[in-house]
Amino acid sequence: MSADSRFLFFYLMSVTTPIPAPVQSAVAEMLTELYAKSGCEKFGLTSEGFAAILCNVAAKYLPAEASKSEARGFLLTLRVDELALARACAAGDNSAWEIFLTRYREKLYQAALRIAREDSAGRELADSLYAELYGTTTREGERVSKLASFTGRGSLEGWLRTVLAQEFVNRYRRTKRLVSLDEEIEDGAQFAAPAQASAPSADPRLESSIDTALAALSSEDRLVLAAYYLDGRTLAEVARILGVHESTVSRKLDKLAKSLRKKILADMIRQGIDRQQAEERLEVDVRDLKVNIRRSLGQESPPAAFLETESTVNLQQNIASAGQDIEGTKV
């Protein structure tokens, strides 16, 4: 690599995205090693191009004030081989695509099937992602592949699954949630509204106590609580999300439930509520939680186009019920 070209390369990089100097130097130092490791040559990827990719990735994730050694450590964690493959695919290299297809095509469909839990939906999900990966979408007459956004932070396979999951959550889960809410409404949950008016949950002292207690928790504890109680994940799933053993999650949940209750009660007593009253108020009606779900859904982005007419009706209903709730809480 000539000095001129290197200069030109860094110049170009600095123009598109500002690359911190420590990152630039770290990439420059490790480029030869990483380039050999990535096997970019097979896909016709030049070292200059690869260096640009690395710089972009590092600049994206590393804080601006990151030192050179931090940048080196970061670069070492990258999966440069898969990064090279994905980027080569994005660039339209046939041999890279061949490798990609043999490695990931089947896994892609299997993962989609598992996520969607239904054959046709899973196939459709995978197909839509496939189109995105191949780059059917054009921007300014250019084909842009979704693989170009892969940065090698995790494995390519895991990334593909995550992308599928994101797509699924965006497209399918919301519609399902709407359907299930419709069913709830039909079941008469909506007509339980009068009872809400008498719900004594609107004690600001209680809410502040709860918020204080929750805020005191670590993000991991909140994640465990939310995944288990709100999302309905199993202990095993939560454990795998966090990369810990199932029994650890179980113990943590048990401890959290106890300590939360104790902390909230203590806080309420501190605020001048006697213990029995505090305990009663803690056991507030279940419906509030459902109402809350409904309201938060109403605030979400509009669902898929084919559900437009239905969803607008639902939205109106949701907004209406949310308004009732707000009134109820005010009362």
Add this chain to the structure above:
Amino acid sequence: MQDVPKIVLKRLQETQAAGTHPDADLLTAFAEQSLIESERSRVMEHLSRCSDCRDVVAFALPTTEAVVVTASNHPTRTAWLSWPVLRWSVAVAGMIAITSLGILQYRHRQKSDALFSALNQSNETAATAEQALPPSPPASESQAEKQIQAQVQKKALSSQPDNLAMDRLVRQPNPTLPAASTMRGAPSRSVTGGARVGAAGGAAPKAAVSSPHNTFAAGDSKNATPRAAAKSAPSSSARHALQVPPSSEALEVMQSDAAPAVGSAEKQMEQTLQYQYSIKSEDSKAKNSTTTQAASSSASAPAPAPPNFEPQAALGLVQSSSPRWSISADGALQRSVDAGKTWVDVNVNSEPMSNGSNRAVTAESTYGHENKKRKVETRPSQVFRAVAAWDSEVWAGGSSATLYHSADSGDHWTRVLPSSSGATLTGDIISIEFSDSQHGRIATSSGEVWVTTDDGQTWRRQ
């Protein structure tokens, strides 16, 4: 697990995520635990507030780990001990037990078969032989013609020429013999009583009862024991039967057989007398009584014995391993190759048999009696009344002058029609007796008596 108050969960849910969602790379790296600490805590914070991203991470979990987790949740060990599995294993264990039981039984039977043949060969004691008594053929009650067969085979020891059978036949009671005196004291004086002596064997010299033929004869009687046979048989008709068929000549033959044995002590004669009595209880036809005689070759086992030789010495005189013969209650010719344990019908018409094996008497070999009955039904005209065997020479006779001869223990049969000077044997053959392979005599229901002295080549009417 203690539940978290709903109101707490509600507040937890209401804490919405701030900022943008982490991209797919970060979420993937988070799930794969490959984020650096600062990044991880950032993503964790977001996940704790964003249900969508939590869902994404949960959906994106790899399948392989799911399998591992599932496996750890449900260990295969417990699956093996679960009831559905145990239920089948119980059934399998039962089947195995039944199968092994069957195999054991089969082996045991084979072993006992071998034991019986060994008994034949080695001349077991009378007690042993008695244990080997075969089950008697079933009595068919419905049969109009009730036949009681009592076959008595005795070894006439040279030192005891006046054994019981001889004693009865020649009416020369010898009071010195305990066996004879016992018999004389018996309530039944019929010849079937002789069978009792032969089989009872306790008082009689062992030699008299040691022969397998003897046990065969006893076992072949209609009832379970010779004693019972003696009881059930009307003594009068039995006596009558005794008086009629054995002619003086037959007695002479027997005596002549015994006499030289007495004279020359070094030559032991083992004489087997088979008496077969077929008694028609209905019409008291004494003529039905047949007496067959099958004696083993006296020369087959000559043992140098003193004039007053021990009874055990007679045990050395081994009965040949030739099959035993019998007539069933319904007139079928039967053969046993396993010392009377099992009996197989012999079809003289289907002879010659394809192979010469003793065992392959008939293709319809069977242990049961059903086959026997079916066989009788197929040839009702052929009813055997008497059979006599001397070594491999077998003579069988029955209704309508039916007389068959086999020179190879029943594998091949030829029909014989005794005739002399224009006259032929008529009537039912009720008795066949052979003192040796050459000399024999036949009695018929019409009162005729035919004798041969050359193994049935020529016959002479008396």
